[in-house]
Amino acid sequence: MPQELTIALDAMGGDNAPACVLRGAAMALVRFPGVRFQIFGDERQIAPLLEQVSMLKPRSEIIHTDQFIRGDDKPSAAVRQGKQSSMRLAIDAVKEGRAHGVVSAGNTGALMAMSKIVLRTLAGINRPAIAALFPTMRGESVMLDLGANVECDAQDLLNFAIMGDAFARAVLGLSHPKLGILNVGSEDEKGHEEVKGAALKLRECGLDLNFHGFIEGMDIAQGLVDVVVTDGFTGNVALKTAEGTARLIRTYLRDAFNSSPVAKLGAFFAQGALATVKEKLDDRKRNGAMFLGLNGIVVKSHGSADAYSFCNAIGVAVELASHNINQKILQEIKLSSASGEPVANAS
């Protein structure tokens, strides 16, 4: 890490807050000993827990507040009425330069709405996107948008490609990530106007991007590309469909291995092998969805995250902050608009 990083934590967001937030932070400190934390939330709950993870104590500061955003709060209400909430104060810390990024396991809609209002979008970006990693035959890839924007035009998709490229460089350490646009076929004439327009823009934007072309749903898990670009509706459905399918197959396997004494014997001998598969499919490893396109690093942890899972979300924030991802995105956006492509407000 080029500098000492401070991460703001919304200690009150998610099903297992604040305990898993603090234990996750302690785990993250083992991986990133130079990180400091600002912990936003109810000091009466946080202080005793901090005593239990004593290594975390000297590296963190509690900023007390009584106000929290609940999981079922409407984003608009959270923005209006939650100005003293742990989530909002944590975002404010990024805005005011006191923290290099924020991590929350709270209400996704509220986190996005507050982040947009407080941090604003990067110059040239109309809409922020949610990006996350998923497992493939070749390792891991990035997909975006995963649900921030249910409707996107060609320009939005071009911007997502630029942001996904920067994300893959920072988090996956790739020097020249391969980009693909999710579509219903790989041929140029397939799909709606938005994807066709985005493909054209990507080919003509003048940036040194490794654009593969259109990919299909089947190609996501194959790892055909490193960055899957799509609108938030399709991306959300694709991600959750993949999760649901993995869950279905796990259930099939569990039932099958419990179906007879011989099958149980097989499961006994295969337990090491099955544990490897389980580990590969473990979503906790890939916890931490980044809100890309904002003037600041905002990472959303799964609401049901345990400590290990939350630690990984902190890891994403640290990687992105230490790679100065937003500077890289700004540079690329500027280059793409210099090449004659209007960037913001184009459609």
Next chain:
Amino acid sequence: MPQELTIALDAMGGDNAPACVLRGAAMALVRFPGVRFQIFGDERQIAPLLEQVSMLKPRSEIIHTDQFIRGDDKPSAAVRQGKQSSMRLAIDAVKEGRAHGVVSAGNTGALMAMSKIVLRTLAGINRPAIAALFPTMRGESVMLDLGANVECDAQDLLNFAIMGDAFARAVLGLSHPKLGILNVGSEDEKGHEEVKGAALKLRECGLDLNFHGFIEGMDIAQGLVDVVVTDGFTGNVALKTAEGTARLIRTYLRDAFNSSPVAKLGAFFAQGALATVKEKLDDRKRNGAMFLGLNGIVVKSHGSADAYSFCNAIGVAVELASHNINQKILQEIKLSSASGEPVANAS
């Protein structure tokens, strides 16, 4: 079956034509002894193969043609230049009442374009949809549209729901299928205008439909609903993403079971259990996507179908024809428009 059914077969479509078409038809005859076949294609190739499946011979008639649609032919070109093709003649047989349905493993786009022009859409339906079955925790569900329409308005989605309901009654034998609209969340305010509008129309259409509301990608494989209604872009991506995920996990499992002698021993004892899982995930069982919303039954088999797989596609055509699915759809569409909802040409 209420009557003796005749199915028209495009013997020249797909990777394994015409051999698998004929062997599939012979297998289908074991399941449906009352069915007759009209086999369209090159008699010089078909006649000798027919000698090998002698039981099929007395139940079928060869209609010779030299013209075939290739997998890479453009739909528009196929429509213009393929008037004597095996695919077109098989569709014509349905149009002219000589066959009760057609099955082809050929070019999907060409089959859809020709079917639309020859058979035309049902009264009240603007756009036909592609429907197919997929496995869930509870058995099987139907999803549509799977790619015929990359853009759909609320009225199209309502019509898909009505058609999917009829499909689930006919093929799954359900008396009151549960319907859901695929979305990025289950709350009413989630999603774009098209899905919100479709939900409203479904609630107000006056039909006795079992509408659950919005579902998410995760719910597809859970089997939360029997009929998943979505636009062709999202449906295509969801289906292929699920297939890709299943393939990824199969690869993980195969690698894991080959990773050590102990794991191999486990695989040996578990082989019966693993075969059960493989069978449940076997796409061949569910081969046969129906083009719903046309004046006639058109079933598309996977291009790479083997005989067993093609037999199942014929099974779908037989089930739909014997249940008079199109009469049921027409009735429901008429009822929904009588309730004050304009059906065709609305948006």
